[in-house]
Amino acid sequence: MVPLDRLAQITERFEYLEAAMSQAGGDVAALGREYAELRPVVAQIDAYRALLDELEQAEEMLSDPEMRALAEDELPRLKAQRPALETALRLALLPRDAADARPAILEIRPGTGGDEASLFAGDLLRMYQRFAENRGWQFEIISEQQTELGGIKEVIANVRGEGVFAQMKYESGVHRVQRVPTTESGGRIHTSAATVAVLPEAADVDIDISPQDIRIDTMRASGAGGQHVNTTDSAVRITHIPTGIVVVSAEKSQHRNREIAMGVLRARLYDAERQRVDSERSADRKSQVGSGDRSERIRTYNFPQGRMTDHRINLTLYKLDQIMQGDLSDVVEALVADDQARKLAEFEG
Secondary structure (H helix, E strand, C coil), rough: CCCHHHHHHHHHHHHHHHHHHHHHHHHHHHHHHCCCCCHHHHHHHHHHHHHHHHHHHCCCCCCCCCCHHHHHHHHHHHHHHHHHHHHHHCCCCCCCCCCCCCCEEEEEEECHHHHHHHHHHHHHHHHHHHHHHHHHCEEEEEEEEEECCCCCEEEEEEECCCHHHHHHHCCCEEEEEECCCCCCCCCCCCCEEEEEEEECCCCCCCCCHHHHHHHEEECCCCCCHHCCCCHHHCCEEEEEECEEEEEEECCCCHHHHHHHHHHHHHHHHHHHHHHHHHHHCEEECHCCCCCCCCCCCCEECCCCCCEEEECCCCEEEEEEHHHCCCHHHHHHHHHHHHHHHHHHHHCCC
């Protein structure tokens, strides 16, 4: 049962925001953000209240001989709707991750496996590019280092659109691939890995970086060879002295490199602070899907069997070709559902 007094408080707050936004002055942007967050919650509240009203009316009709038959027909239908509406309402009332609506910084790096790991990192990059395209998001590569074979040494991308971090945050961790490399003449299955990190984009107001806390070095960029060689002294390396975090951007414009590197540094510091808060909040943080633990092996892509397995929720799908083409809908929906179920259990426990 959802407490009705709490629903009334939320509705009153929503109505206050609606009235305040219609008046000049004040922080309209902040009011608008809160209003937008509450609107879907209030829509669920309205639907739930409407059902309760219908149930009450049907119960009253039972005492009217002329309306009793109609009420007996209606009551089973209305009662059957109640559990689903209550579940939807409880989900809407769950505390929201403030970062869910933010753009994301996506980082992919090869792990164990040499050249094959670098090629797999490139495959993951293309998978996420297609996933973003399917979602109507903007996907911008802001820093990329390639290998001679066309693999990835490191890539950093910015992903923008509706609900980007809310859906991408579950991708952080170690992705393992099992397949026969193109360079393997014996046909033996090789296992390699790549690490994915998805960070919410941070603004200046989120993280205050003191100029005294950073060291900025310019250096010659080293490309992948051929036409990718960058021979100018435009690469920028920023070291955050208190944490030791180092960010490098090696595009052609030194000004752009500073902008990119500061953006990535800000996102990493913001993410580190989020993880610290999460760790204090939950002693069992590693069991939570989407916790951001970069060392956790989260998924295996088995090419010989056409199988993808997400180890966090024991999900196995035999549609690897479609997944590598960016069809991650089934995976994301299962991860979101599992995360919601965990949060509901914590919230109601």
